[in-house]
Amino acid sequence: MNLSRLSLLAGLAGLTLNTGLMANDDPYLWLEEVEGEKALEWAEEQNKRSLSELEGHPLFEPIHDRALEILTSDDRIAYPSLMGGQVYNFWRDANHVRGIWRTTSRESYRSDDTDWDIILDVDALAEAEDENWVWAGSSCRYPDYDRCIIGLSRGGADAAVRREFDLEKREFVEDGFVLPEAKSQISWRDRDSVFVGTDWGDGSLTSSGYPRQVRLWERGTPVEEAELVFEGEESDVAVSGTRFWDGDTPYDMIVRSVGFFTRHYYLFEDGETHRIDVPDDATLAGILDGQLLVELKSDWEVGDKTYAQGALLTTDMDAIRSGEPDFHVLYQPGPREALAGVSTTENRVIVGILDNVVGRMLSFHRDDEGWHKSPLSTPDMGTLSVVTTDDSSDTFFYNYTGFLTPSTLYQADAASDEHEVARAEPARFDAEGYRVEQHEAESADGTRIPYFVVRPKDHEDGDPMPTLLGAYGGFEIARTPFYSGVIGESWLERGGVYVLANIRGGGEFGPRWHQAALQENRQRAFDDFIAVAEDIIDRGITSAEKLGIQGGSNGGLLVGAAFTQRPDLFNAVVCQVPLLDMKRYHKLLAGASWMAEYGDPDDPDQWEYIREYSPYHNLDAETDYPRVFFTTSTRDDRVHPAHARKMVAKMKDMGHDVLYYENIEGGHGGAANLEQRAHLSGLIYAYLHERLDAGAGEQSD
Structure with a gap:
């Protein structure tokens, strides 16, 4: 999507910020040119300085090497996808950096020596086509699963090329359904037609950069001649067409996403749409x-x-x-519960529940007397997630994990409630010496905010330890207990404590928990996060000198607001692929799609409350900030890299010392492959240990 250079509201032209700049006088707009020569030269200069320091830290190399070993180990779980009686899996390792798509039988999958059949080698494809391909998923045609639409992204961007692939011949289909690079939507309708939305030029995209039109594309015809069946408004987030299957019965639907959290559903039958x-x-x-x-x-x-x-x-x-x-x-759901997911097998509905941020599952079936509920005998006190279900039986696979429990994959039957371990990852660190606790902090408005603490069993309150605090707090996304060998090896075993906060804005307690921190109430999420930080300091788990925070994307906004509002609380901040300029976020890439979450900064009334927390607009030259480490990606076409770029440039011009690393590829995840993920882990934990070990340094170096 082309970057917008729209001016700010004329009515705000006279609004003075605490930096002395006018609201429409941003000297760092040139950093919004994603691949502008000057902007890339600036990013490369920042990278050179930061990498020289962080890669030179004595812990970088061992942390990087161990992280790469963990991320590429052969004993990781090969998570299954069930299709047509077969198991499919996408896999990356040291020999397949970009990855391979492969398949096997169910019997072989459950054996000790799985016989994998490689369908597509992305590394080989990238080399043959001289492209920096990153796997962007597949969508296969039900019920035969003989043809698939495969996504290939350059450098990990959201925009991707889409190509039809023949599963039987193991080759791309010549003259098949193919779309050039774009943020497209394409889904199978039947053997010879698909629903498609893409960039057809002026008027075909929403202001968020996603398809505005749904067309029906028949095989053998040019995509430009595909029949228009639905068109949304430019102000919508996106529209798409999809086919739901109920056994052998298809239901065609159009989904019009009016906002990020609002949508209109239409049945599409006999060429007409009918609103549900x-x-x-x-x-x-x-x-x-x-x-x-x-x-x-x-x-x-x-x-x-x-x-x-x-x-x-x-x-x-x-x-x-x-x-x-x-x-x-x-x-x-009850008052401390939330729906965590809904899945279907051939005959059952599987409902995932969060009960005070701990997972459990229910199975529902229907007969002539109505619906019946049965609890499923899943493990206790961890995070549960359905991995894949079968449309021709009641078999499904689910994952179980916790902070100190490596991921275990179970095969289960939703009807008989039979469960058995299918695969399990080995321990990556010695968890025997640690314990997990759940506490609550009181936020500014009196709301109790739960959080988890992972620390040594023999650690007593009053003996502050280096602590890393993480949270997300947005888009109804719940942060639940998870196992990370990288965190265990790089942080816990090297003397750190890990804390995960379940702040408002997330989905830990359902829609109400999310909606409590929307738009004009966004400050509640930041208050919750700050309250948890204060609580772990008050308990003596850590101290301000030994406390670091980490967040990405919306979590990057969270930690950005936290350190600008309460710089006294933290000595390290890892701010990854963040939103920071909340005056222009809606004009950069996909930002317009998030106005339902944050508000519209072009509305003077809404800008008043957004401005109160916008990190970019609340920087102050005289304030002592911790030495922040910002990371982003040039190829992130969701959250614009200019957020981090402009924040760093502004802080440096104010005289603040910060670190910055921009991966030239990687997409919104910040890393395009496992090597890049290991490298980023090495940088982050080298930074955290430098800042927090033994209370290293003053808060403002």
Whole structure:
């Protein structure tokens, strides 16, 4: 998407910022030119300085080497995807840096010596085509699974090339469904047609840079001649077409994402669209046995009934067609619960639950008497996530993990409740000497905010240890316990404590927890994070001199706001692929799609509350800040690298000492392959140890 150079609102032209700059006088706009010569020269100069220091730290090399060993080890779990009775897997290792797509039988997958059949070698493809290809996923045609649409991204960007691939012949289809690089949407409808949305030129994209049109593309015809079946508004986030399958019964649907959290669903039948009557913020979770599954994000009044926020509802598809649906509550979370996911097998609905941020699962089935619920016998006190389900049986695979428990993959049956370990990762560090605790901190408005602490069993409060605090707090994404060999090796075993905060804005307690920190209430997420930091200091787990924070994307905004508001609390800040300039975020790449989360800075009333926390606009030359480490990626086409670039340039011009690293590729994840991930880990943990070990240095060097 071309960068916008729209001016700021004329009405704000006279607004003076605490930096002395006018709101429309930003001397760092040139850093928004992603691949501008001057901007790249600037980034390379920052990289040279930061890499010279961090790669020279005595811990960089051992941390990098061990991280690479962990990330590329052959005993990692090869997570399955079930399709047509076969197991598929995408795999990267030291010999396949870009990765291989492969398949095997279910029997072989469960054996000690799996016989993998390589379908596509991305490394070989990249070399043959002289392209920096990064795997961007696949979508295979149901029910035969004989053809797939494969995504290939240059350097890890969201924009990708899409190509039809023949699974039987193991080759790309000549004159098949192919799209050039773009943030496209393409999905199978039947053997010879797909729903497609892409960049067709003026008027075909939304202001967020995603498809605005859905077209029906028939095999053998030019994509430019694909029939237009639906068009949204330019102000929408995106529109897409998709086919839901309920056994052998297809349902074509158009999804119009009016905002990031609001959408209109339409049945597409006989060339016409018919709006499905559910709330704008509801989510369609699937169709099973003719029953539509609907997740509610807010209370919904229907006649004399009120369906409560967070509920999972069902109704008959025939009733949807007739316009007289009769909804049934399948599951209603309790006050400390949240829906964590909905999946379907051939005959069952699997519902994941977060119960005070700990996972459990339920199975539902339907007969002539209605719906029936059964708890599934999953392991306790960890994070559970469905990995893949089968559309021709009730078999599914799920993952179980915790801070001190390596990931274990289970094969289960949703009908019989049989569970068995399919694969398990070995321990990457000695967890015997550590314990996990869950505490609560009181936020500024009195809300209790839970958080987890991972620390040595013999550690006593009052003996501050180097501590890394992480959180996310946005987009209804829940942060739950997870196992990381890299954190264990690079941080815990080297004398650190790890803390994970479950702040508002996330999804740990469902939609209400998310909505509590939206737009004008965004400060609550930052208050929650600060409250947890204060609480672990007050408990004596750590001290301000030994406390570091880390966050990426929305989490980068979080730590950016935290260190600009409370620089006294932290001695290290890792700010990754962040949002920081909240005056222009909606004009950079996909930023316009997030206004439902943050607000519209072009609206003077909304800018008033956004400006209060926008890290870029709250920098002060006289304030002592910790020495922040910013990371981003040139190829991130979701969150613009200019956020980090401009923040660093401004801080340096104010006289603040910061570190900056921009990966020339990597996309929004910041790393395009496992080597780059290991390198970034080495940089980050070298920085953290330098700043926090033994309370290293003053907070403002």
